[in-house]
Amino acid sequence: MAEQILEGVNPTRMELLDIKKKLLLAQKGHNLLEEKRDALIEKFFDIIEKRNSLKKKVDDEFKDAFLSLITAQMILGEHKVEDASYLTMDIGEISFQNDNIMGVRIPRINKEGIISLSIDKPIYSFVETCSKLDDSYKKFRSLIVQLLDLAEIEGRIKSLSMEIEKTKRRVNVLENTLIPKLFATIKYIEMQLEEREREDFFRRKRIKALMESKKK
Amino acid sequence: MRLAAICDRDTAMGLRLAGIQELFIPKTNPHNIFNEISQRNDIGIIFITESIAQGLSKDLKDFRLMHDIPIIVEIPDKKGRRGDQVDFVSHLVKKAVGIDISKKEK
Numbered sequence: 001m002a003e004q005i006l007e008g009v010n011p012t013r014m015e016l017l018d019i020k021k022k023l024l025l026a027q028k029g030h031n032l033l034e035e036k037r038d039a040l041i042e043k044f045f046d047i048i049e050k051r052n053s054l055k056k057k058v059d060d061e062f063k064d065a066f067l068s069l070i071t072a073q074m075i076l077g078e079h080k081v082e083d084a085s086y087l088t089m090d091i092g093e094i095s096f097q098n099d100n101i102m103g104v105r106i107p108r109i110n111k112e113g114i115i116s117l118s119i120d121k122p123i124y125s126f127v128e129t130c131s132k133l134d135d136s137y138k139k140f141r142s143l144i145v146q147l148l149d150l151a152e153i154e155g156r157i158k159s160l161s162m163e164i165e166k167t168k169r170r171v172n173v174l175e176n177t178l179i180p181k182l183f184a185t186i187k188y189i190e191m192q193l194e195e196r197e198r199e200d201f202f203r204r205k206r207i208k209a210l211m212e213s214k215k216k
Numbered sequence: 217m218r219l220a221a222i223c224d225r226d227t228a229m230g231l232r233l234a235g236i237q238e239l240f241i242p243k244t245n246p247h248n249i250f251n252e253i254s255q256r257n258d259i260g261i262i263f264i265t266e267s268i269a270q271g272l273s274k275d276l277k278d279f280r281l282m283h284d285i286p287i288i289v290e291i292p293d294k295k296g297r298r299g300d301q302v303d304f305v306s307h308l309v310k311k312a313v314g315i316d317i318s319k320k321e322k
Contacts, residue, residue, distance in 0.1 A: 041313060048309055059297055066294040069230050082229055091235030094217055094260050096285060107284060109260070115235070133233075140234035144219070147289060151261045154305050155287045158280065161312035168312075 003184035011192035019189070023182040030174040036102060037167045043101060044160050051153045058150055061143050068136035075130050084124040084133060091115060091144060104163040107155040109148055217260030220253055220286075222246060222268055226294050231263070246271050254279055254286075262286050265293040266303075280304060 009015055073081050093113040099106045124133075220238035221231050228239045238259065240249045246268050253259060269276055269290050280288055290303050302310075 044309075044312065051305070059292055062292050063296060065230060066226070069226070069233070070294070081233075085229050085232040088233055088235050090237055091219065094219070096217065096260060107287070136230065137233050140230045144231070144234045144236065147263065147291065148261070151287045151289045154289060155284065157305050158308060159284065161308040164312045 003187075004181055005185040005188045006181055009185055009189065011189045011196075013193065016186065016189045016193070019182055019185050023179070023186065026174055026179050026182060030171065030179065033167055033171045033174065037164065037171055039102060040104070040160060040164050040167060044157070044164060047153060047156055047160065051150070051157060054146065054150050054153060058143065058146050061139065061146065065136060065139035065143050068132060068139055072130065072132040072136050075132055076128075080128065081133065084129055087124040088137065089115065089123060091141075094148065101160075104159055106159050107152065109152045109155075111145070111148060114145065114148070217285075218258055219261050219263070220259045221263040221291075222249060222253070223263065223265040223291070224267070224293055227265055227291070236263075242268060247275060250275060250279075254283075259286050262288050263291045264288060266290050266298050267293060270298075277304065 006019070009019070069081070076084075092115045095110040095113065097108045097110055099108045218238055219236050220240070221228065221236055222240045222242060223231065225241055228241050232239055238253075240253065242249050250272055253262060264272070264276070269288075276288065288304075292298075
């Protein structure tokens with residue numbers, strides 16, 4: 001591909017100075033964005049690692065919780081477990097806050113509204129249920145708290161990955177389009193200016209020769 | 217904001233036991249339920265079992281790209297994780313970094 005120059009440029013000295021300024025700015029911006037991208041990716045790796053381990057843990061606990069639920073179902077019968085499940089308290093509400101990592105808004109879950117296991121006691125009757133149901137109740141409760149963490153981390157991954165993509169695109173545009181274009185334009189203007197100088201020089205020589213020939 | 221879940225009956229029972237009350241059990245078409253939930257603005261997190269998430273895959277993806285909240289989390293059902301599909305977050309990771317990190321660790 002031939003080198004492209006910026007459109008609508010007059011090959012003048014003023015313009016050359018302007019474009020050199022622009023080039024400096026673009027290079028500065030490129031460096032900054034590159035640093036931002038690298039820093040974001042570093043953060044991203046940390047979070048991904050956290051997410052993978054948490055996900056594994058949650059999966060294991062899910063298995064465990066389902067196992068105890070099924071045991072409870074075996075002992076009590078499916079209907080009784082379902083009836084009992086309607087008798088638990090609401091887990092409470094969450095709220096979102098925004099954290100800020102390098103200009104990226106990242107959701108943070110405020111879990112103050114969640115009723116913790118130590119305060120909340122099951123309100124189904126002791127008479128008709130068994131300890132296995134209590135187990136699965138506890139397991140699912142603690143599972144939900146971890147799921148909230150997982151949700152938070154996944155939300156973070158999402159906003160970070162979008163920002164990384166945006167930054168990457170900007171870096172690429174600067175690197176592959178704008179900066180080469182500016183270089184090409186500088187070269188073009190310099191060549192034009194030199195050409196004009198040579199023309200001028202030649203013209204002067206020519207006039208001088210003409211004048212000298214007239215004198216004789 | 218409240219927690220909600222779209223899941224099958226057994227998962228619903230477990231989650232209800234834990235105190236989540238916005239439970240939706242799709243009988244035939246999960247799209248209607250999903251649309252209904254996504255219209256509401258009092259829901260902060262939606263848990264969806266993987267098998268249902270697969271049925272919703274395109275809608276879910278578009279929705280997640282457009283909205284930050286509610287956060288959607290895929291959970292396993294009682295049969296455990298399905299190993300055959302790439303979940304949304306791993307997909308994002310791959311797109312952003314260029315490599316599949318979770319696979320590298322295995």
